[in-house]
Amino acid sequence: xxxxxxxxxxxxxxxxxxxxxxxxxxxxxxxxxxxxxxxxxxxxxxxxxxxxxxxxxxxxxxxxxxxxxxxxxxxxxxxxxxxxxxxxxxxxxxxxxxxxxxxxxxxxxxxxxxxxxxxxxxxxxxxxxxxxxxxxxxxxxxxxxxxxxxxxxxxxxxxxxxxxxxxxxxxxxxxxxxxxxxxxxxxxxxxxxxxxxxxxxxxxxxxxxxxxxxxxxxxxxxxxxxxxxxxxxxxxxxxxxxxxxxxxxxxxxxxxxxxxxxxxxxxxxxxxxxxxxxxxxxxxxxxxxxxxxxxxxxxxxxxxxxxxxxxxxxxxxxxxxxxxxxxxxxxxxxxxxxxxx
Ligand code: COA
Numbered sequence: 278x279x280x281x282x283x284x285x286x287x288x289x290x291x292x293x294x295x296x297x298x299x300x301x302x303x304x305x306x307x308x309x310x311x312x313x314x315x316x317x318x319x320x321x322x323x324x325x326x327x328x329x330x331x332x333x334x335x336x337x338x339x340x341x342x343x344x345x346x347x348x349x350x351x352x353x354x355x356x357x358x359x360x361x362x363x364x365x366x367x368x369x370x371x372x373x374x375x376x377x378x379x380x381x382x383x384x385x386x387x388x389x390x391x392x393x394x395x396x397x398x399x400x401x402x403x404x405x406x407x408x409x410x411x412x413x414x415x416x417x418x419x420x421x422x423x424x425x426x427x428x429x430x431x432x433x434x435x436x437x438x439x440x441x442x443x444x445x446x447x448x449x450x451x452x453x454x455x456x457x458x459x460x461x462x463x464x465x466x467x468x469x470x471x472x473x474x475x476x477x478x479x480x481x482x483x484x485x486x487x488x489x490x491x492x493x494x495x496x497x498x499x500x501x502x503x504x505x506x507x508x509x510x511x512x513x514x515x516x517x518x519x520x521x522x523x524x525x526x527x528x529x530x531x532x533x534x535x536x537x538x539x540x541x542x543x544x545x546x547x548x549x550x551x552x553x554x555x556x557x558x559x560x561x562x563x564x565x566x567x568x569x570x571x572x573x574x575x576x577x578x579x580x581x582x583x584x585x586x587x588x589x590x591x592x593x594x595x596x597x598x599x600x601x602x603x604x605x606x607x608x609x610x611x612x613x614x615x616x617x618x
Contacts, residue, residue, distance in 0.1 A: 282497070286424060286596065287432060291322065291584050294423040296498035301505065305419055307564040309508050314416040315391040315580070319368070322420070322584035326365025332385045332394060335369040340377040347378035348458075348571045352449040360440040364583035367445050371579045373398065392416055395576060400564055407516055412563055414512040418505050419552065419574055421581030423498070427451040427458075431582040435589035436596040448582045449575055458571040463492040464557035465567060472527055477534045485542055491535050493554030495546075502549040509555035516562055528558050 293302045300533045301308040309556070311318065315327060326438035336366050341353035354374040358366065373393070376383035376398035388394035396404045404412075421428070427448040434444040452458040484491060496503055513525050532550050539548040560570055589596075 281572065286429065286598075287481065287589065289424070289585065289588060291581060291588065292421040294498055296496070297500055299499055299501035299504050301422070303417075306561075308418055308504050309511075311414075311417045311570060313392075313410050313417060315368075315413055315416050318417045318420050318580055319365075319441040320616055322366045322580055323587070324580070324583055326363050328365050328369060328391045329389055330367035331363070331369035332373070332391070334366065335373045336384055338370060338373075340381065342378075342381075344533060346453070346571070347375070347568055348449065348453045348575065350378045351375055351572050351575060352453070353557045355442065355449060356446045358441050358442045362440075362442050364441065364587075367441060367583055368576075368579050371445070371449075371572075372576050375399065375569060375576055378572060379566060379569060390475050396563060396565075399566075399569065399573075402564075408563055411516045411559060415509060415556065415559055415563075415573075416577035416580075418508050419556075421578070425457070426454070427578060428581055432585050432589040433596045435586040436592075436594060441583065441586050445579060445582050446577075452575055453571060458574045461493070461553045461557035461560065461570045461574075463566045464554055465561055467492055467545075468524070468527060468531060468558075469568050471531055477531050478538075481531070481535055484540060491539065493551055493557065494532075494539060495548040496551045499549070499551065500547045503551040505552035506550040506555050509552065509559050513555065513559050513562060516559075516592045524558060524562070528554070544563050552584065581612075 291304065293300070303311060303318075306321065307524070311321075319326070319328065338354070338358065341350060341357050343353045344348045351371060351374040354377075355367065355370055358370060362370070368391070372395045373383065373385065376395065379399070380401065383398045385394045385398050388397060388404075388409075390409060390413070393404050393409035396409060396412045424432075430451040431444040431448040434447045435441075467480070471477050474480055481491060510525075510529075513522070517525060532554060536549055539546075556574075557570070560573060561567075565573055
């Protein structure tokens with residue numbers, strides 16, 4: 278019962294995750310075959326709206342700045358949208374609020390493609406076609422992933438008949454938690470430390486001896502390598518375009534050593550690289566600041582949240598599970614009426 282593991286809470290046509298086979302389909306398309314385009318993903322998920330004009334309108338909406346990590350300002354800005362905002366408005370606002378959380382004056386510029394516009398707004402520098410393509414590949418790869426915690430949060434809100442803005446605000450709150458959207462930053466810290474010492478085996482063995490987890494390895498659902506890791510590793514290769522990439526070479530070496538050490542320690546498990554491992558290296562290669570990694574994840578996953586919101590609303594059914602009471606028992610029999618109801 279703990280953690281709702283393996284509990285089916287909804288039927289969905291959005292994505293299929295097979296943890297044993299390492300398969301992931303989004304709307305019936307294997308993740309590796311998705312077109313690297315946010316616009317295409319939008320229509321794949323049955324969402325309507327024009328992202329280009331939504332981006333223009335989003336620029337007129339003020340950023341709400343709150344103390345805390347950038348994701349807090351993204352959440353607060355989304356929460357301040359009018360409650361009838363459309364999916365395109367939500368997607369554009371999450372993107373702009375992400376860029377503005379590091380630079381208040383961030384604007385989208387003239388790009389027609391969402392991924393290029395967002396990457397340029399974050400970096401405030403020109404973006405090559407290869408970079409835009411790699412970033413779009415990342416955004417669509419993480420667009421949806423079964424009944425993950427933030428998507429579940431969005432569906433619970435949708436099921437009450439509430440609005441999309443409230444659902445995405447709740448989802449952002451869930452994504453912020455380190456157990457959900459927070460691993461890529463620590464993956465880079467690990468690679469930095471190994472690059473400095475030049476001793477992957479020593480670093481990882483010491484980590485395991487201290488009973489610490491190796492970031493970017495293992496998954497609640499996948500018992501084989503996360504299929505998204507292969508897609509993002511491929512995107513990195515494409516981005517490098519044949520030029521040697523010492524960071525990617527180091528990452529591959531660390532992945533191999535980590536898998537070997539984890540297999541020796543947990544022979545009954547299969548602890549392999551997950552999506553966060555190569556997310557970290559790809560976002561770094563795209564010069565996205567580490568503190569924005571969770572927000573950038575939200576920029577992709579918001580597509581799934583909007584699609585799940587609509588799917589949940591169509592069911593018209595309230596999500597209302599039960600709790601098993603294990604608390605104190607009254608010391609005497611009493612009726613509610615007698616106690617003043
Ligand atoms: N490094 C070291 N040990 C790990 C590990 C990792 N990355 N992942 C799992 N383990 C160990 C656990 O500590 C556990 O050991 P124990 O029984 O001695 O406590 C054992 O392997 C079984 O864990 P499992 O049931 O497969 O993991 P989980 O479902 O509870 O957790 C994660 C899944 C993703 C939370 C976990 O693998 C993890 O913390 N990974 C690192 C963080 C990360 O990359 N998160 C992003 C996920 S997309």
